[in-house]
Amino acid sequence: MPRALITGITGQDGMYLAEFLAGKGYEVFGLIRGQNNPRARLVADVIPSIRLLSGDLRDLPSLVGALETARPDEVYNLGAISFVGMSWRQAELTSEITGLGVLRMLEALRIHTQGDLSKVRFYQASSSEMFGKVREVPQNEDTPFHPRSPYGIAKAFGHYITVNYRESYGAYACSGILFNHESPRRGPEFVTRKVTRGAARIALGQQDTLLLGNIDACRDWGFAGDYVEAMWLMLQQDEPDDYVIATGETHTVRDLLDIAFHRAGVGDWEPHVRQDSRLLRPAEVDTLAGDSSRARERLGWKPRGNFRDLIEMMVDADLADLTRADPASDPTDREDPRWA
């Protein structure tokens, strides 16, 4: 039975990946940060076979200990402060976890494997945020980076240190440059879920107005369930490499609003949406579009659904949740302008 260790197990991607690997017969271990982390229960409910380990990307000994217990064949480093908007407010913490955390995990692997880093396969969750102020359209593995946020800069460090350990120590290490990927499990602070949940709440009369930032931003949005399969495929190749994972389709936040409000049965979104300057970012990534030809050719990977299907699925899930007797409590939206 192959064994996998996942950091960031409590996030959207961690849960989809754990389900996917468990379905393939893996023994899956998830690293859980902090004492009494409330999301540990959710993970255990969703993936009953999961083995939970306590550890933190800021703490090297805990990572070495987790590796000793899990004895993984594959490590997926998904743990990060992943919300771009927050990364300006907590730039040091973001650099510490999202950036230096990658180095710590690679060092923990070096200790665990006694220097033979080819023995355990390593996946690093890199991000299209690294392209930032894009130098070309669409972006591929050779497009230069120009990150625009402390998050993007930390991810660029994580990407390069992964490549460096491959080149310096022969690590079997892959960096997956994933474009935005969403699902009903997406946190409510990200724009897709904020819009699908907002549209559902407005349709049900639970809310009247949705406050947003830059609705002209363009993103290449895919389905998270498809993207975790690409992570696994990267680690099944003879040689490690870096791969862009994207749909190649780009939409604006306005397109997202059109589809979500229509699906929720509200119709016109304009009377319900207000732009709030406090939600604009100090430096914006205006547009992203990925070229995933390498992944399509070498991994045989391709996204299954399209943008409309994805957003409609998310609206339907939010409508179903909000009309349940006990809807999931609305986690605090950290972009709510009441947060000064």
Ligand code: G4F
């Ligand atoms: O949903 P977002 O917060 O995602 P963002 O910043 O693109 O980052 C996501 O994708 C990255 C991959 O490229 C990941 F690495 C990262 O961890 C995360 O998953 O914002 C998308 C766009 C931005 O341009 C933002 O300015 O939507 C714009 N936007 C407009 N109004 C808003 C809002 N974003 C949020 N979160 N909230 C708004 O009210």
